[in-house]
Amino acid sequence: MAKKINFNKQSIISEYSKIILESGKRPSSIYLFCQHLKVEESQFYQFFTSLEQIEQSIFTTFFESTIKLLSDSEEYNSYDAKTKVLSFYFTYFEQLTANRSLITYLLHEDKNQLKNLKKLSDLRSHFKHFIEELALEPIKIPQESIEKIQQKSISEMAWIQFLMTLKFWIDDTSPSFEKTDIFIEKSVHASFDLMDLTPLKNIIDFGKFLWNEKVKV
Incomplete structure (x- = not known):
């Protein structure tokens, strides 16, 4: 005993x-x-x-610890949304790396990957709430094709990105998982660039201006 x-x-x-x-x-x-x-x-x-609830709590415990570490930093509170997301990723995956043997076991325990992903269900709720609190809003452009994309929840898309990062980290064999750090930085920058549609909006506005001027002539 x-x-x-x-x-x-x-x-x-x-x-x-x-x-x-x-x-x-x-x-x-x-x-x-x-x-x-x-x-x-x-x-x-x-x-x-249930034992399954313990496994779910392992992931949320790391999340709560990450948020506390970030919130205790005076600098973090002054960061913009993108820097906050980057800080979260680096801090959370640092904790996962410190417990890699446990995490990889939990995510590979069952041959049914859906059962393994179920262990992330509580983390999903916490993570989506974290993203929603950042109040990320893409610029609205009245064009049908773009509106369809914008109808998808930003937090849900962020969660998919998180899962992609988690999978990359699990498969990463680089020293100190340095490739995961690069993946995090590039993917977060890319996702924020996709939300920032200002250049596209300017092009559309310019096109409308030229069209109106042409019609007037």
Whole structure:
């Protein structure tokens, strides 16, 4: 039996992670996990109702830690939206890298990738809320083809970009995952460039001006 620990949400996550890293597999049941923790199942259910919830909480715990680290920085509060997103990515993936063995296990545990992605469902909600709080709004241009693109949620598109970054990081074999850093910087810059439609708007306005002038003549 393991040494009795202080029983709270964080200690449950820590012990669960430790079991995975040391044994290479998750506990087979809540009952056996509680035996390891030396607690009754009823105590466990005060914090979680399944082992899957623990796994989801691992990702959100890193998110909460990232947000706290950023919020505690005076400089962060003065950043523009793009710099805040970059800061989030670099800080979050720094924490993932520090726990890479655990993260890669969780995201490859099941052969069904949809089940693995389900572990990110809570993180998805937190991340989308983070993006929405930045109040990112593309410039509205009254053109049907562009409006269709703009109808898609910015936060949902940002989440897809996050998943792409996560996949790149998992597959990255470069020293210190330096290629992931490059991927983050280039993808975030590219996504903000896509939202900044000012050059296109200027071209359209100029075209309208020339058309109007031509008609007048």
